[in-house]
Amino acid sequence: MRIGVDYYPEQWDRSMWQADSDLMAKTGVKLVRLGEFSWSRLEPRDGQFDFQWLDEAISTFSRHAIGIVLCIPTNCPPLWMYETYPDIIQAGPDGERIQTGIRGHRCINAPMFLYYAKRITEEMARRYANNPAIAAWQIDNEIEAYPCTCEACRGQFRDWLIDKHDTLENINAAFGNSVWSGEYSDISQIKPPTAYPKNWQNPALCLEFGRFASDSAAKFVNDMSQIIKRENPRAKVTANICFSANQPDFYRLFECLDFASFDNYPPIIIPEEGRKTSSNAFELDMIRGFKQKNFWIMEQLSGATGSWTYMSPTPRPGQIKGYAMQAMAHGADTVMFFRWRTANKGAEMFWHGLIDHSNVPSRRFTEFADLCRTAQKLSVIETTELVSEVAVLYSPDSHLAFGIQPQTEGFDYISQLKSFHAAFARCGVNVDVIHPTADLTKYKAVIAPAMYIYEKDAAENIYRYVIKGGTVVMTARSGVKDQFNNCILEPLPTVYREIIGAEVKEYDPIGSHEQTIKDFAGNKFKCRQWCDILELTTARAYAEYADSFYSGSPAVSMNRYCSGVAYYIGTVCDQEFYESFAGNIMKQTGIPRLKDLPRGVEVTTRTNGLDDYVFFFNNSDKEADIVLPKAMYSIIDGGDREKFTLKPYDMEIVRK
Numbered sequence: 001m002r003i004g005v006d007y008y009p010e011q012w013d014r015s016m017w018q019a020d021s022d023l024m025a026k027t028g029v030k031l032v033r034l035g036e037f038s039w040s041r042l043e044p045r046d047g048q049f050d051f052q053w054l055d056e057a058i059s060t061f062s063r064h065a066i067g068i069v070l071c072i073p074t075n076c077p078p079l080w081m082y083e084t085y086p087d088i089i090q091a092g093p094d095g096e097r098i099q100t101g102i103r104g105h106r107c108i109n110a111p112m113f114l115y116y117a118k119r120i121t122e123e124m125a126r127r128y129a130n131n132p133a134i135a136a137w138q139i140d141n142e143i144e145a146y147p148c149t150c151e152a153c154r155g156q157f158r159d160w161l162i163d164k165h166d167t168l169e170n171i172n173a174a175f176g177n178s179v180w181s182g183e184y185s186d187i188s189q190i191k192p193p194t195a196y197p198k199n200w201q202n203p204a205l206c207l208e209f210g211r212f213a214s215d216s217a218a219k220f221v222n223d224m225s226q227i228i229k230r231e232n233p234r235a236k237v238t239a240n241i242c243f244s245a246n247q248p249d250f251y252r253l254f255e256c257l258d259f260a261s262f263d264n265y266p267p268i269i270i271p272e273e274g275r276k277t278s279s280n281a282f283e284l285d286m287i288r289g290f291k292q293k294n295f296w297i298m299e300q301l302s303g304a305t306g307s308w309t310y311m312s313p314t315p316r317p318g319q320i321k322g323y324a325m326q327a328m329a330h331g332a333d334t335v336m337f338f339r340w341r342t343a344n345k346g347a348e349m350f351w352h353g354l355i356d357h358s359n360v361p362s363r364r365f366t367e368f369a370d371l372c373r374t375a376q377k378l379s380v381i382e383t384t385e386l387v388s389e390v391a392v393l394y395s396p397d398s399h400l401a402f403g404i405q406p407q408t409e410g411f412d413y414i415s416q417l418k419s420f421h422a423a424f425a426r427c428g429v430n431v432d433v434i435h436p437t438a439d440l441t442k443y444k445a446v447i448a449p450a451m452y453i454y455e456k457d458a459a460e461n462i463y464r465y466v467i468k469g470g471t472v473v474m475t476a477r478s479g480v481k482d483q484f485n486n487c488i489l490e491p492l493p494t495v496y497r498e499i500i501g502a503e504v505k506e507y508d509p510i511g512s513h514e515q516t517i518k519d520f521a522g523n524k525f526k527c528r529q530w531c532d533i534l535e536l537t538t539a540r541a542y543a544e545y546a547d548s549f550y551s552g553s554p555a556v557s558m559n560r561y562c563s564g565v566a567y568y569i570g571t572v573c574d575q576e577f578y579e580s581f582a583g584n585i586m587k588q589t590g591i592p593r594l595k596d597l598p599r600g601v602e603v604t605t606r607t608n609g610l611d612d613y614v615f616f617f618n619n620s621d622k623e624a625d626i627v628l629p630k631a632m633y634s635i636i637d638g639g640d641r642e643k644f645t646l647k648p649y650d651m652e653i654v655r656k
Contacts, residue, residue, distance in 0.1 A: 001328055001378040003371060004031030004069070004336035005354065006299060009057040010041045011343060017060045020340060025064035028372030032061050033298065033336055036071035036141050037103065039120060040078040049123055058133055067135035069298070069336070070128055072224055074117045075141040076103045081116060088113035091150040093195040102347065103141070108220040109152045117220075121227045129231035136236040138298065139224045142263060143239055145213035145248035149192045153216075158190045160212045174484040175204040198404045206404045207397070207453075207485040214248035214396070222256040240298035243283065245403075249396040251435045254290045262287040263299035263338070266323045268313050270600075270621050279619050280323070281602055282421045284330035286394065286433040294331045294385055299338035300324055303352025303364055311350050320364050321371040322617065322649030328378070329604045329615035329651070331386050337368065377636060381613050381653070384606035388430035389444045389591050392421050395436050398452040401485050407477060409511030411529045416449040416475060416572065423578035427586060428594030428603035440465040444589040451478040451496070454488065459495050466499055466564035471589050473567040473581075474500060476507070476532045492532070493568070500568045501539030501559030504532045507570075508548070516546040517555045517571065525577035531555065532570030542567065556581075598624040601646065605656070612656035618646035632656060 005024065009017055024032065034057060035042070043049055058068055082089060082100050088110040089097045098105055106113050128134055165171045168184055177183040182202065184190055193206050225237045238261045241250060254260050266280040287295050301323055304314040315323075324335045339353035349357075354365045394417060402413045417433070424431050424445075432443075436458035440446050448462060451474065466472050479494035481487060488494045492504035508531040515531065518524050520542055533550045534541075539559035545551050557568045565588070569581075586593050594603055600620025606613045613635060618624045624646045631640040632654035644652055 001375045001382060002030040002067075002334045003028065003324070003368075003375045004033065004067075004334060005029055005340040006033045006036075006336060006338045007061075007340045008037070008343075009034065009053070010038045011345065012341065014053075014056070017057060021060050021064055021066065024061070024066060024340070027369045028376060029066060031067045031069055031135055031334065031336060032340075033069040033071060033138065034058070035073055036138065037073060037076045039073035039076055042073060042124075043078060043120060046080060046084070051123075051127055058128075058131070062133035068131075068133050069136045069138055070124070070134050071138040072117075072121050072124065072140060072228075074106070074120065074139070074224070075143075077106050077113065077116065081113075085110075085112040087150065087152070089150075090146060090148040091153070093147065093149060093193060095149050097150075104144075107148045107150050107152060108143075108146065109148065109156050109216055110150065111152060114220075114223075117224065118227060121224050125228045125231040129228055129235055134235070136238060136258075136296075137228050138261070139221050139237065139239045139257075141240060142242045142244070143217050143221060143248070143253075144244050144246040145210060145217050147192070147209070147213055147246060154191060156216070157192060157209060157212050158187050160215070161190060161208065162187070164208075174486075175202055175208075176486055177202070199406060203401070203404050203481075203485040207401055210400045210404075211249075211397075213246070214252065217248040218253045218255070221253055225256050238296065238298075241287075247396075247399070250290045251396065257291075259293070259295055260287050260290045261296040261298040264297045264323070264327055264335075265299070265301050265305060266319070266326070268301075268304075268315055268319065270619075279422070279602065280326070281330060281425055281619075282418045282433065284327055284332070285421065285431055288331040288386065289394070289433040289435070289438075292432070292434065292438065294333045296334040296336070297324075297327050297332050298336055300327070300335050302337045302339060302354045302368075303342065303356070304350070305352070306350035307348045314352070315364060316621065316649065317363070317367070318647060318649030320367040321374070322619070322651060324371055325374075325615070325651040326602070326617050326619065328381075329602070329606070329617055331606075333382065374636060378653070380635060381606055384608045384613060386430050386432075386604060386606055388432040389442075389589075390424045390429055391432045391434050391438075391440065391443045391446050392417050393436045393446065393448040393451070393458075394433050395451060395453065395455065395458065397455060397483075398450060401453050401481060402450070404485070408509035408529055411477075411509075411511075411572065413450055413452075417447075419573075419575060419578045420447045420449060420473070420582070422575065423582035424586075425602060425604075426579055426597065427582060428597060429586070429591060430604055437461050440470060441468070443470065444591050445471045445473070445585050447473045448478070449473075449475045453481050453485065454479060454483055454495055456483070462496075463499055466566055467562040469563035471565045471567075471585065472499070473569065473585070475569045476530045476571060478568075497537075499559070499561050499566045500557065501561065501566070502534045502536045502554065502557045502568060504570070505535040506533045506550070507531060508533065508550070515548055515571075517543045517573065517577070518546045519543040519556070519577075519580070523580060525580070526574045527555070527571040527577075529572040530570075534568070534570055539566075539568070545571075598622075598626075600624065601626065614654050614656050616646060616652045616654075618648060618650050621648045623647055626652070628654070
């Protein structure tokens, strides 16, 4: 397991590079990430390249056998490029060019930007692609599905629509443009969504533009990757990502890349409400699902964050090491910390790194050094992976569509996925977060919340899975829209009615109002946001509403379909319901569960097919006592353990 750091040699005097590399080597750093924002130093003038300083930086670290993650710096074009070609600047929803001055303002579809982006990538690939010091390449930085409305994007959006729909008449039909007299009579009339709120605008147009922007991001990443691969087909290429409002379809974006990577900033403060743990476990499992294999962390929490907002609290003792180990527990093979040094200039000077402005290694650095020592003991798990019996399906199209037309107060798509994920994880179960069209045959239970947008391949995949004996769980707001974000004229859940064995005869968007459901065992749970009032055909009631005018009506159903079982949850409940429900699903499907885990303790298992390694992570600010069913060997400390106490944010790994 490798620990690395992000370093910006262009921001520091050369006299500091050697001392920093010496300390990195002494501490146990194995990788350093360079170059992601350095385009103005690499090409200070049009066509005038300066790689000498980068050569020197790479040499400085590689002489310590520290590998290099080399970044293509296309996120931040030099100012001379913006001045010479102002049409490479993104245009906002109002059609006006956005202000430059910070990062990420280039349009990835602008012809002149693409010319220069490809050129700098070619220059770097020719120079470094076969350099043995280069461990991997990173393309751009935290790329998004940019909602740019410049002339280039408008033209390419029109071409994209014609390629997909063939004719203007088909576009009008798909968009429902007879509404509000919005029919196009000429292709020039097609424009991206405007600055009006999205829920005021044509939902089909908004969804298709989001898909176009996502495809643009994937194409840009693929184009840059291919340039590197031409120079060295064995080069390992990725793109670091974060979750944002303009989130692309990451399944498509990573198709052409060798592995997924993520910028990981877990929450520092544990919420007091109910002593429930706030965790990044879902996000980590989601990243693993984009390629369905292990991943890297390109930026890991190093200190108090502060740039776009007020400074956050500083990480608590144990979090620097613990959150890195949590990432490993969920499939990260490499964790790189942002950043080695806290910047002393620029907007990010209070987004803290491992070494503060004092220039004196602190408590956090000491903890980081301890992590590096621990990582050296973990070579035994380098060839392991997570194997899961539960999958949660994430639909990029449905996620995008919910953002266009919010359903009711408090209704959030991702929160529903997280509720199910947390419920199964609470029982020590590995959970995959995967695309709805992925292979489902290896899972004993598949959770498919709010499949809002109809995707033919996804629906057929779910049906096949249940027909062959699988157990699926679906929820309210499934089958609502067709592929173009228009409502389907059938009783809900439309295409899923047969498998569910029930129809929605009416729904009640209750928002923040609280109601109660009662399950078959008499247990009562609170629900909010949405209530589907079900009429059963072949299904049986699992839970019923206990109040409102539909008291006694089914709220949750269970239907046997061919060789499998389909559940439907017509409302959004408190976490206690999902934990109870997950326990019943595990009992019915034979998924092993750990009982009586202390609140906040997360358990995952990595395996190489012969040996299983169980990770116990205490993601809480209270000590936790763990009693094992039998003595197991500790990978971290050595020796057999039957029980142990985890300090806050502490990790133990045992061989099963």
